Amino acid sequence: MNASPLRIATWNVNGLRARAERVAAWLDANAPDIVLLQETKCDPAQIPEGLFSSRSYEVAAIGAGGRNGVLIASRLGLRDVHESIADYTPKGHDPELPDLLSEPRLISANCGGIRVASVYAPNGREVDAPHFHAKLHWYDALRAWSAARISESAPLILGGDFNVAPTDADVWDPAALVGATHVTPREREAWSALIGLGLTDAALAVTPVGERAPFTWWDYRGGAFHRGWGMRIDHLLVEPRAGAILSSSVDREGRKGASPSDHAALMIELEPAA
């Protein structure tokens, strides 16, 4: 029995060591039960001392030097950790492409009966660059891994920085992004195929028809945040059997002031299925 809904949050922090004070304040203000972080940019041994343990979280993290890196912190237990989707490399994978499946971009654990994953999708760099094709292959592997999890008894929740804006409503100005990554038909097809496994885009699910779900990322440059020049590229994807999505919110305060991440945290409240 849960007296109150679960709070599940995801945040690309752009450097956990650089963001330690902000993460601490955000944890204290929001009290999430499950925290998914991306771009920690550190090895697990470099996680700021006590940041999670002093707040009663168990942590599972992977990292390799100063790039990428993902983490799960849970107050609901943390077991059966998965650290790679490389076993789900798609058929036809071009071995000449960058090996993004070996980078620390997904970690998953069973937290209180829910299989959660912290996901950091590749950027893609330039349309049709090697990294762009590798991004699409990485999405194929993510879809295959997710399909395998959906066949298991624990419901699946994916959260993270997916580096795809699913529709033109998810960017401030489609005309400004012609020729850019994150909005191409191929990336959006990869996104749709993932969603099509039977996952609910939580932010959309609680957004009234005709309104726009809030952005989660704004470029550091040119005052983009204050101009509203953002995108919705961080997502929480919920298998319906996990429970009912009660709310979804973006922590815009976390994008303000000194030394913010370029991403804001996304958090949902979930009433777990009985």
Next chain:
DNA sequence: ATGACTCGTACGACGAGA
């Protein structure tokens, strides 16, 4: 404006991010 920030690496720029 082929720009604009920021992090990590390593102590001066530079790759990468989106």
